[in-house]
Amino acid sequence: MSEGFVCREFPGYVYAHVNAGRAKGELSGFTYVYKAVGSNNDLGTSAMAEVTLRETQEGYFELGSCQSVDAIAPTVSLTAPANGAVLSGNVSISADAADNVGVAKVEFFANTTLIAEKTAAPYSFSWNTASAANGSYALKAKASDAAGNTKEHSINITVDNGVDNTPPQVNITAPSAGSTVSGSVSVSVTVSDDRGVARVEYFANNSPIGTSTVAPFGLSWDTSALTPGSYALKAVAYDGAGNSAQDNDTTVSIEAGGAEYDKTNGLVKLSGTYSGLNSVYKYIPAGMKSNVAYPLIVVAHGCLETAQQHSDNSEWTKLADKYKFFLIYPEETSQIGKCLDWWTSTSQNGGGDTGSTIQAVKDLMGAKSLCAVNGTATKCKVDANKVFVNGFSAGGGLAIQMLAVAPTLFKKGAIHAGVPYKGYTGSDTNSLGYINGGKNQTPAQWAALMPQNPGTYPPIIVFHGEGDTTVNYTFMNEIMEQWTEVHGIDRTADNNGSRLKADDPNHTYNEYHNASGEIVVATVSIKGKGTMKMTHRVAVDPNGTGVDKGGNSAGTYAEDAGLYAAYYALKFFGIIP
Incomplete structure (x- = not known):
């Protein structure tokens, strides 16, 4: 007999009397759903359970294998609009739902017509009421769990679009x-x-x-x-x-177009010494005019991969070809696991890998002649208001450091599976326990690690797979706490449940705004498309032909998550409208 809840609380026999005319053994071997009810004040009533009956003597059946059955319905409540509301145009509909095991879905109905279904929080959507006839409706939210238990909540609303004669x-x-x-x-x-x-x-x-x-x-x-x-x-x-x-x-x-910069043949190594780094590469797309200032993005790779491999995973050069911006790639292949240095005090305070990458950015911005026109070296024209950094894993840690120590040079950052600034300082080998296990600190403790607290730092967007145990998934929230606290803002999301990609239920997007309404931090929690949650990877979306499709899921550290993170990083930077 198994040790399920019902078996512990109600051991022994199920007294199922064999009625007249029923053959001996007729019930044996069949599975029944039942509740066990105590016969005195010391016993309660069990949850619903499945049992298999086995005959032991005339009229009695021994309790066989049993397991608890979830009989608890979810809770659900419509939170917007208000009961009795008169609606027109596009209206935000939202509900709160919870369950002891987990909510499988929330369906929304106007009378009996299904108008939306959400399989993950936030349970909200925008309803175009012009798709419904004017009149009264019962607006209903129906929550279901995996066991099939359901709960409903309804309110009364009126759709009244009338005749729309008002222009935008x-x-x-x-x-x-x-x-x-x-x-x-x-x-x-x-x-x-x-x-x-x-x-x-x-x-x-x-x-x-x-x-x-x-x-x-x-x-x-x-x-x-x-x-x-x-x-x-x-x-x-x-x-x-x-x-x-x-x-x-x-x-x-x-203005008349200037001469075009020479396109680089793939990633080209910069000459000179960049202390701590093995190499620094540049990429200059075709079609960039020498009299136009273009954005610049630093792309920092993760451990156990090269700059080229990481670039190929997210197809950064293809994005640069399309949207026209310079690329700089720091590369570290001599450290443990080919990791860019985020753990030493030297790099954390603006030296080492961090300082050398910053120097490479300044070199491309005009300190050196790193572009060419018809084979003649010339200085690159970089838009100083559009200098950004993007980093994955160890590269995400490096990116955080560059944003912290050079907040006026970099205007925004994108962090993929990264760690907070100065959460760990020590040796490379001991850093593994920190990134695997995570570190929970208060927002005030995180902010105290920043070079200036309070301070003004570039806005960041943080992407993280919910199944990541290499760089613990909880670090996404810790980065958010560090960046919001140092800016003196709260940790209540300000985007009302909107998503980066409206039709993708497999991610959760949150924005945290300052008093001026500007995004200080955005977080993207990525569940991914499969049955297993996305692990330590960059998110790509290679299938299809839309502008938001791209990336190479065949790469070791890339996963088809239904969301092209590099594309949405460019939107966050403002390079893509």
Whole structure:
């Protein structure tokens, strides 16, 4: 007999009387679901259980193998909108749900029509009420667990969209009027509508240059093939009812394109000495004009891989080819496990690998002539307001250090499976216990490790696989606590349950804003696509043809998680609108 809950509480026999006309042994060997009920005040009532009956004597059946059955229903409560609300346009619907074992899904219904299903928290979505007829509805949230137990909560709402005659409002915010642009130009707008924006169409001198259908409705405008001169930019916004509005034209000048930098043949090693590092590589894509300032990104590899292998996993050079930015790769192959140094006090305080990588960035920004035009060396033109760092694993630790010790040089950072700043200082071999086991400290303790506390540091986005035991998954939260505390902000997420990728239920995205509404920290907790949670890998999404697809899941430290982390790092940096 097994030692399940019911067996411990109610040992012995199930007294199942054999009724007249029922043959001896008729019940033997069959499985039944039952509750055991005590006969006095010392015994209670068990949970539902499955038992197999085995006959021992006439009229009695011994309790065979048994196991507890989950009979506890989830709890669920609609939190928005309010009961009795009158709704129109796009409305945020949300619910709280919990279960003793785990919530399998939450379904949302308008009367009997399923309008959404969520399989992971936050249980929220945006409902376009224009898809429903005007009238009264019972809005219901139904929570289910894996055992099939369910619970429902309903409220009454009214959909009243009426006739929509109100146009959107739209205004181009970048580039600014009178500015001179060239190459790939990010066009941004502020746009709103009382019932939701459907799309924004863009024109230059009345010729269409693109359409955006996804908030924040920006556009990347390629001016490289256009004749130099003056151009009137126009944005036209539409809502779901077809109402439209346009802003006043924003006039910009496209300058004559300069000579192109020579494209590097893959990753090219920089000459000179960068103390502590074995090598530093650069990558310069084709089509970059020598009179245009471009972004620069440092890409730092993880342990047990080279700069080239890490670059291939996330396809960084392909992204640079498409979106036009410089790349710098520090490489360490002589340390334990080929790890970039994040654990010594030298590197943590701005020397060693950290200092050498910072020096390489400054060299490419003009301290040395690291670009070339038609074979002649020249200085690279880097946009000093668009210098970023991206690091995985040990490279994530290095990235945190660069952001901490050079906060005015780097404008933003992306950390993949990294560790907080100065959480461990010591030897390389002893660092393994720290990264495997994690370290839980208070936000104040983490902030006290920063060079300045309080202080102002570049915004960061942190990606981490929920099944990572190499660099403990809990470090994602510890980094968030360190960065929010040093900026003096709370740890309540400010993005109302939105996701990086709206149709991907396998990640949780949180933003933490300062008083000005700017993102100080964003975290991306990645469950992944399979039955096993994503482990110590960079997240890629190689299947498909969308702009947010890319990466190589065949790489040792890459996993098809349904989310292309490098792409979303570029969006966080502002390189992709």
